[in-house]
Amino acid sequence: MNQFAIAAMGTDRPGIVAAVGEAILGVGGNIDDSSMTILGGHFAMLLVVQVEGDADQLESTLRPVAEKFELMLEVRTAAMHPFSDVDRDDYVVAAYGPDKPGLVSTISRVLAGADANINDFGSRLGADHTFAMWFNVSLAEGTDTAALGEQLRAEGRDLGLDIRLYRAEVEDL
């Protein structure tokens, strides 16, 4: 079996995931990992699948689904990982404030400067225009978390952002 990443994006409507899933199952594939969301009416999905054959074969399998739902489709060979989310999101950056341009840019620039890798990132915009976002990050070894937290808060202050850097809580029960 080989592992592939599939990216699909298009106007959202019911049945897209079902059609993609059916096509993958039809060629004996297994979905190892997935992420899907809808933003501004746009459906976007990233799948990691294991299946026999090469990327071109998988793409031809999915092409009819992409055409039916008018999806942008991209298939790439992926490095084999049993599961991609193991032990990596060790820190969370929570930031929120009145919405304005530059909030994401500022925080991500500070994180990049500290060599932190953003593993997951998402935001929510409230009805009263509070923009809130969470970055799940891996910090570079030896990172001074207190200094990074202070730097984030200092940069955020000018933008009216409240920012907190904290270790993701893991419950070993």
Place this chain on the structure above:
Amino acid sequence: MYPDARLKTECDPVELPLDDATRAIARDLLDTMDSFPGCVGIAAPQIGALVRIVAIDVSGHKKAVSDHGRRVLVNPVIVSRGAERVKMREGCLSIPDFTGNVTRAESIVVEAVGLDGAPQRLECDAYEARVVLHELDHLDGLLFLDRVQHARDVFPRKRYQ
């Protein structure tokens, strides 16, 4: 209401013994709690007072197990937390834009001074523990958004209800 900076400010301890000004804040907290139907807790910074006072009342709430009724807690301190942690979806009067899943201790012991000036020790669990922890966070300038670990744990809502 957020983004009022007072919600992001660490509050000062109340000087004992209690004076009239402090008792007035406590009364205002209780009145404010009463003015919102279904309100089970409120913290002084939510009414603009940067002091360590909260009011709670989970009386009769269907999710409550421990239920100490209507209480004012002055200078409250969590002295112990049970090992069990639970995730629950929280909302807040002061940040009506969102609700969010927050993991907190299932049981706590909190010590505080009551409105009568006497020390109190409350063993809280389930819903009441959640309320106390949420309100005590306000005294440290923390909103539930500061406890959420992922954007997928936050849900926008149209208005507070």
